[in-house]
Amino acid sequence: MSNKVLTGLHFMQGDIACAEGAIAAGCRFFAGYPITPATEIAERMAKRLPEVGGTYAQMEDELGSMAAIIGASWTGTRAMTATSGPGISLMLENIGYAIATETPCVVVNVQRGAPSTGSATLSFQGDILQARRGSHGEYETIALAPSSSQEMFDLTIKAFNLAEKFRTPVFLLADAFIGHMREEVLIPDKSKINIVKRKLPPCKMSLNEYKSSLDENVAPMPIFGHGFKSHVTGSTHNSYGKRDVTNYEALDYEVKLLSKKISKHKREIISVDSEIKDSNVVLISYGTTYRAVREARKMLKRDNINVGSFRLITLWPFPEEEIEDLAKKVKKIIVLENNLGQIVTYIKAAVKGEAEVIFLPPQVLGTLHKPDYIVDKVKEVI
Amino acid sequence: MKIVHPLIKYVRPGFLSTTNCAGCGNGIIAQSILRAVDELEMDIDDFVFVSGIGCAAWIPSPFFNADVLHTTHGRPIAFATGVKLSNPKLRVMVVSGDGDLVAIGGNHFIHAARRNIDLTVICANNGIYGMTGGQVGPTTPSGLKTATTPYGNLERPFDLPNLAKAAGAVYVARWTTYHARQLTKSIKRAVQKKGFSFIEVISQCPVQFGRRTGAGNAVTMMQNYKKNSVSIKKVDKLKENELKGKIIVGEFIDREEPELCEEIAKMRERIG
Amino acid sequence: MKKEIRIAGFGGQGVVLSGVILGKAAVLYDRKRAIQTQSYGAEARGGGARSEIVISDEDIDYPKVINPDILVAMSQQALDKYVKDLKPKGILIVDSELVKDLPEDYIFSLYRVPASQIASNEFGRIIVANMIMLGFLVSLTEVVSLKALKNSVRESVPKGTEEMNIKAVERGRKIGEVVIK
Structure with missing residues (x-):
């Protein structure tokens, strides 16, 4: 049996499904540093990558891990790292570098109890805003939130495709719960998996002859070793890669184009899962919290109470228009997050007072919302 | 007759004006690197030059007409590790300063040496933070007054070649900008060497180091490099007090050890 | 039919593996739905360990076990901690060697299985106690x-x-067959 292609039905941890998703997506470089609850991803990649001709690098820290995957990506290799909150905090400077240099890569955050060292094995949705704004400066980012082992596989592939297409780092915001939970994962045939490849320059040209960065429709990426003579810099630069750090116009140009590259393509990037029908009350959730919402809706249905569900699969860019539309259709929106209120501030802004927004964290932070607790809350507000 | 610099072919068209201060050692280091590539008759398109943040990071960025990765402060070796591991055919050279490579980036430096990954690391050591205006660095001599040691530097400087050697580098040399020819020769050796090679270049920063510490202008500093340098071959014959204030130059080590990329390739073969 | 099972003991007893084996059996071989989750102490050996499995014929939304139908207690500590969560009329299985203090009045079915005793005496390997429990x-x-x-x-x-x-x-x-008879 060849280990190279994994297909069929599996009973898999989310972390393992994520690693297999990466392999299926063509990821051939992983750099990381052990950290609970993301270590299983690194372990799986260490085993699997050499089997498929790829490379696993265990770096001295997360700063180095993020740096190494960016370096790898510039050779044309699909690259990924996986960590948890403390590791992300260390990676953020280089994540900003990846954004500024338009380097495709995937960063998996299996969130755990925090701040600081926090609780390594406990689940949490504490890093949602960190993914959006954690690195310094003004920028747009892409982040996806899986809610099952199957989605750890599927959304990892999607993350690679978005990263390659838009030349940007993409976050997969999992949590300890989904990372360590085992459930079924169906891996399709390789031929059924859609792989998006990054755009390369049409031919060997030297800098100054073509735009290698800062194009709202994504510039071709002059990867190393092909005579493109690329100049890659995290300093403010123009579309030809030329550094210009003393000029406000150059700063304005770079920041606006980097952001526009994502915001212009929001419709293509954003994915939500909406079941509203004729309900006046809707539950908004993402990631593992969605699992509790599903159970609660089933229980409510038994009592003939119909509530809608709106799940954010893409957290960033924020699905502002989708929420705005939703607010016009319903009276009350209950936002469930496993934190003290992160995405809810964005939801309130998008709702613009069109509906009442109620925030519902779990009774005990970190735990999954208890379905009967959600049911009680719904009954209270309807 | 139009006189053309023999290395101009390696300079990115349109980038002829330098960002270095007058008298800076960076130009000598840049020329030594390019001359080494030229004398080796290697294709510069097979190279990736990686640098961090600081004046020395601007040696290759953007001036070398090759693939250049100008990274974040302290991390060029880690970026270079990713480049090399994912495409071992590329010749990867890190060019950066002492603050970048061994203060903020010190951990990556020793670990890359430990791994013995095939990188050539060239450290322009000016003994100070030049770009930010002359603050104490990890290589500033003890006692020296800098912008952040107004009462003198209480700490001791790193001995970089011995640090690299102890961490596992297979080729280590130290030169000064006075030793341009020896430096070029060493770079050629380092580029051809399989494994982690490290060259420290003691380099003058006349503006921040020379002016602040009273070391004088560029010419004085280079004359002192000449005067104070002692070949590593002669060190054993000298007493400790005779070595005080001297710069030991030469090749500190040249040894063979298994290189990481080659070991990875073998492992892939082995597991089929 | 949805069944929620909690297996608890201490690290090193194969508690987590037992849950994984049940989940895998359900999904890969019985083609049911299953979810397995776990928790353990910070120490690799000897701390409390817990494995939970939900098995169902339909899609499982909520993956956590709140009130198990079945509790397998492989240590006194595990029993003391989790017995209160067991559903009324649920099934409690304890390792009779390791769990001596049982609740005085209860409304669940109690089974005392000498799993670790048999594992040591008949197999010479205490580690297979979890397999005896699974059987x-x-x-x-x-x-x-x-x-x-x-x-x-x-x-x-x-x-x-x-x-x-x-x-x-x-x-x-x-042992199970004897009990059923």
């Missing part, structure tokens, strides 16, 4: 089929130990 659990409750359980055990245990583990499962099943 017992499955013969008593049929949460998965015996065939699926055996297939899953074969796939999940270290190479070379398959037969010993299957024998331990069989041994547990026999």
